[in-house]
Amino acid sequence: MSGAVSFPALVLASTSPRRRELLARIGVVPARVAAPDIDETPLKGELPRAYVARLAESKARAVERGADEVVLAGDTTVAVGRRILEKPADEADLRRMLALLSGRRHHVWSGVAMVDREDRLRVRVADTIVAFKALSAAEIDWYVASGEGMGKAGGYAIQGRAEMFVRFLSGSHSNVVGLPLFETRSLLTAAGVPLG
Template sequence: MTTPPPRPPLVLASASPRRLDLLARIGVVPDRVLPTEIDETPRKAELPRQLAARLARGKAEAAAAQAPGALVLAADTVVGVGRRILGKPADEAEARRFLELISGRRHRVMTGVCLIRPDGRRSERLVTTILGFQRLTEAQVADFLALGEWRGVAGGYQIQKRAEVFVRFLSGSHSNVVGLPLFETAQLLRGAGWLRP
């Protein structure tokens, strides 16, 4: 019986505690967390899905350059309403505008996931989840903003926290909205031989 080759160290190119928590749900603990700094400014006429894929790839490539011999996993989540990209709100006023925009209508949450193997081969997935928020009252928006949960997250809300009470419709991956689609991520890790079938 042959012994399987040792697994390369797994590097998570993300500072997000949510992604660490999600990976732990499927028994994956990265050997190293290596956040990368890249320019996340959308390009002219860039669509939300294109931005999510490009940022995930850019983060993975930046981390792979710093971690030779490792298996590098990166992801980036973008919220889109039509062609409009809702990034991380700069302040409470922008968070309010985002909430008012998605109030009573459907929007998309897209996560690009990129895995770079030690030999440089790259595998990618782009996952989209459609959500519908109830129509929010002024009081609901004000109360939600006061919680501060809008800070540092795309679209200005976190579905795993208080905002979940506003979700009247969801089609697709719930973990994708949190920040990492687990089914697709596990597929990538299995394909690379890191996660056992």
């Protein structure tokens, strides 16, 4: 058909169900999902903003892309000052993280990267400031026992029980969940991916 527009197929370089749910909010369903295999260890002295941008780019480049595909990848981390809080290694590590976040502000950084059909890379970074109430030992015990914080950057899930600890948030809520939708929409639009 003459003049027909060819839309690229979207590959989500993430197996996170949260990222798929967030994309669905803006009417986007990936054509396929791929798990990028990269080393996520922070580099010595690496700052949180640079860390998430580097990981998002690495994830986007780690996934094979067909000729008519664009790849979207993201990475989110929690930082207290310059200190990057990765996923807790065990319950003791989770307790340490929650004690560190108790009663203070922290940053949630996300990098979003897209490789388009012309193999051009675009990266956006989002920063949200979150403040937790002062957590009692009993509240930390309760949250650790819930199991919700394991496998989550910074040891908590704002879309779950931890939301009741949040006394202040400035910036994108979707960023804290795991994919900043404003920045993501901008990348998808630039790459010609149709929305909703």
